[in-house]
Amino acid sequence: MYAIRPAVPADQPAVVALLARLQADPAHHVGYHGVTAEEIAEELAGFAPDWASCAVVGTDGDGVLRAVLSTETDTDIGRAWLHGPFVDVPESHPAGRQAWHNTADDLLDNALPTLAGIAQLELYGHRQNRRLGDFAARHGFTATGSSRVFTLTGSALRSVLVCVAGSDDGPRPLGTDPDVRAQVIELHERSFPHRNASGRHLVDGARGHTVVVLTGADGVIGYAAGFVQQEEFYVDYVAVDPNMRAAGAGRALVRALLRTLAAEHGARGQAAAVISLGNDSSERMFAALGFELHLELVSYRRE
Template sequence: MYDIRPAAQDDLDAVLALILRLQADDAHHIGYLGETLGDVSAELAEFEPDWSACTVVATDDSGWVRGALTVELDTDTGRAYLHGPFVDVPVNHPAGSRIWDQTADALYARVAPLLDGVADRELLGHTGHRRLAAFAERHGFSAARPCGIHVLDGEGLRGLMLREASCPRTGPAREMRVLPTDAAVHEAVAVLHERCFPKTYLSGRKLVDGSRSHTVVVAMDGDRVLGYASGKAEPSEFYLDFVAVEPDVRGQGVGGALVTELVWKLAEKSGARPQAAAAILAGNRSSQRLFDRLGFRLHLELVAYRAQAA
């Protein structure tokens, strides 16, 4: 049994190496934190108040980090997000499942003080990660609809970058803006976000207040917000996480223009990346059609598990 303890800041490099090592083997089914050291480091750097204060690790007899679990608290929604548990067990080890289960359960028990009073908890994993699914069931988490990660690279990404990004004209003064802009636009984007993504990890207020590293582009028709797209540049890709268009202008090319403009702005701000990736909830046919038309293809499927108070 591994020793479970709170993380120290000096453990960060070891945890990054652990996650990258597990991601390198498809049998571990960990594929959503990015493909490079920079990707994973950027994800962990967003945790508050700091990474080590909300992380516990598992170490072996030699002191090597063999497991980790990080808790991210969203004070706006009163929800806790679990990143992990990550456990380094050889895939074909005869006692691998038992070691993984015991370590994951011990990590979860150790973060209990961080979760005190937070009944709404969520964790995310690959749909093929059966050990994580069993962990979720043991601790009262229920599975939501899967979410597909769709990617565009190579000639497809270069073709997107060459597209005309301007919105098709169906009204006067059609334009694109990048937040921050005026307060009325911020409010309209936040309201549209909450309407289209009411239970997501990022509130409308946080989307528009600049507290995250997101770039948000907005399609305007005069003073009216038609839609928005948001994303960020990771070290190995452009990640597009939200696209929303008002119902009465859907099917008119606004969504495609927003995605194109967003990729352009991310490249302008952060430089080129080898691929773009977008998350699409299973059953969201309009988003699926949008990204299919732009040339994106399914890369992997993730599932969120959520536990809530009765």
């Protein structure tokens, strides 16, 4: 239905416009992307070495861009994340579902040669993105779990940002202490295996994270890591040593992280966090801070 080719830098404005439109619809939503054009443009700008070298697109007979699949790879751990496929099929198309799948298959076929040596592929989309689920099943992906996006806005967010910092014993920026950094790496790898950011990525800032850490007499109690997007603060990881949970450490870390992000980058209208379905303790922690459920996503993996 569409002609598939490698992306070029000049495609990026059309891709941003397409994704902003499709991301607003749960039936097309992919969890790796934001929703607004500004968020998506910022995300594409962060691809390495550049977005165009990591993507394939589809165009119609008039040359209008109608489909895209971007890939993000980490050769160190042999894993790649598929941002998409996104396919824009006219509602009036007599075989719209089949046209979507044919185009999605063509996008993947053209993207795979750039993923040579990658042992694991991952997808992530809204639970209502049924076509993505069917695509995943047809290509040997297995659903690995669901997660829920929680958001914090309005007065609840403002109360966190204006909260007076605690004592000198409270959470603080990560700093350069090699022992503390090594403990954060170890706690991250233990708490979040198989994630797209390793502990080394966090402490080195390789993925743009800001990290705050809480320490005690025996070392690191916990850490929180996040970053700023165009319109929101994003709490990406929070981990607390199992022996120190239920003492308010997680809430203190999230508050400190949001205040640090605001101080470094300015205020935003929203904060967001993704929590694995069934992680009731994390849900309770974020709910206690005022976060509310926004949407639910499903992850898929192919070995």
